[in-house]
Amino acid sequence: xxxxxxxxxxxxxxxxxxxxxxxxxxxxxxxxxxxxxxxxxxxxxxxxxxxxxxxxxxxxxxxxxxxxxxxxxxxxxxxxxxxxxxxxxxxxxxxxxxxxxxxxxxxxxxxxxxxxxxxxxxxxxxxxxxxxxxxxxxxxxxxxxxxxxxxxxxxxxxxxxxxxxxxxxxxxxxxxxxxxxxxxxxxxxxxxxxxxxxxxxxxxxxxxxxxxxxxxxxxxxxxxxxxxxxxxxxxxxxxxxxxxxxxxxxxxxxxxxxxxxxxxxxxxxxxxxxxxxxx
Numbered sequence: 001x002x003x004x005x006x007x008x009x010x011x012x013x014x015x016x017x018x019x020x021x022x023x024x025x026x027x028x029x030x031x032x033x034x035x036x037x038x039x040x041x042x043x044x045x046x047x048x049x050x051x052x053x054x055x056x057x058x059x060x061x062x063x064x065x066x067x068x069x070x071x072x073x074x075x076x077x078x079x080x081x082x083x084x085x086x087x088x089x090x091x092x093x094x095x096x097x098x099x100x101x102x103x104x105x106x107x108x109x110x111x112x113x114x115x116x117x118x119x120x121x122x123x124x125x126x127x128x129x130x131x132x133x134x135x136x137x138x139x140x141x142x143x144x145x146x147x148x149x150x151x152x153x154x155x156x157x158x159x160x161x162x163x164x165x166x167x168x169x170x171x172x173x174x175x176x177x178x179x180x181x182x183x184x185x186x187x188x189x190x191x192x193x194x195x196x197x198x199x200x201x202x203x204x205x206x207x208x209x210x211x212x213x214x215x216x217x218x219x220x221x222x223x224x225x226x227x228x229x230x231x232x233x234x235x236x237x238x239x240x241x242x243x244x245x246x247x248x249x250x251x252x253x254x255x256x257x258x259x260x261x262x263x264x265x266x267x268x269x270x271x272x273x274x275x276x277x278x279x
Contacts (some may be wrong), residue, residue: 003042003111004057017165024048036060036078053177058082058100059221065089080104080122086110100150103127110137118147124174133157133179156177162184165192172196177203183215190220198225214239266275 002008010023013030032078037059043100047050054076062082068074069092069118077096081103090096091114099112102124109123125266126134129153134156141163149171151164159179164170170193180186183206188194199216201207207227217223217231218239 001041002039003044004040004046005044006046006048008035009046011035014209015054032056041083046070053095054078068093075117090115098122106134107132108135108137110140112140113143115143117145118144120150121148122152126153126156128157131157136163138163145232146170162189165189168195169194170196172198174200175204176200180204180206182206183209183212186216187219190216190223193220194222196220196222199223200225200227203228218243 006023006027006200010027012035013033013117027042028050030049031051031055034054034056036056036087040057040060041062042064043057043062043066045067046087047067049071051073052071053073054233055074058078058080060082062079062084063087064087065079066197068077068089071093073095073096074093075095077093077098078100080100084101084106084276087101087106087109090099090111091113095117096115099115099118099121100122104126105128106123106126108129109121112118112121112158113128124135124207126133134153137183145166145168147171148167151167151170152174153161154174157179158175159181159182161173163176163183164173165188173193173196180203181202181204186201186206206212208275213226216226248265
């Protein structure tokens with residue numbers, strides 16, 4: 001077992017204390033710690049690292065998020081490809097801006113209430129039991145409603161993303177290789193996410209639906225990239241004009257049909273009257 005301790009950090013960080021300066025005082029100066037791919041399975045008390053802003057712990061064997069309450073200046077936390085099952089013990093990280101948790105065992109996105117500075121959340125490719133999908137705690141979504149701008153939920157067996165409508169400042173959504181089927185669900189979501197500029201849904205069943213791209217472009221005025229391909233003004237304007245022309249033809253056809261019915265009714269009434277029948 002390898003535990004992340006102050007001693008291990010001091011040993012591997014090439015700390016060079018000045019004269020009359022202790023190791024503890026040096027640790028307070030650290031802003032970045034990188035212990036990725038070091039077989040670490042637990043985080044111990046690192047409370048001396050008061051100024052830590054970036055912590056790299058990806059590609060390890062960590063099963064629980066612990067002992068980070070001290071890291072009140074932490075802005076970036078990299079915990080992807082570990083053995084984590086629950087998002088916990090992060091609520092004191094009020095300055096956290098980017099959180100990477102891809103490739104773990106997380107079944108529910110939760111425990112992020114109060115992280116009002118969180119702009120990026122990456123939770124792709126969770127190792128879920130067969131048939132299960134990644135879920136979202138409504139309390140966490142409400143807490144992230146105004147801050148979150150980038151969300152990666154790819155490869156998590158998700159079939160419905162309408163709950164994300166509350167993320168009013170979402171700019172970039174990546175949800176590739178899921179099980180999203182219904183275009184109407186996407187149209188509902190895009191009517192709410194008026195700041196969304198990039199969306200990638202490659203690998204979902206919905207992508208092979210007839211007119212999928214056309215319908216998405218028509219419903220969202222903010223999207224600039226869909227599935228990695230730029231939406232050019234010429235393409236959007238063509239679809240807008242096509243839709244307007246189609247609607248005009250529909251209205252014209254309806255009007256002509258109504259006029260035809262009125263004419264037929266008039267002719268029928270006239271024939272009845274000319275035959276001396278009582279109207």
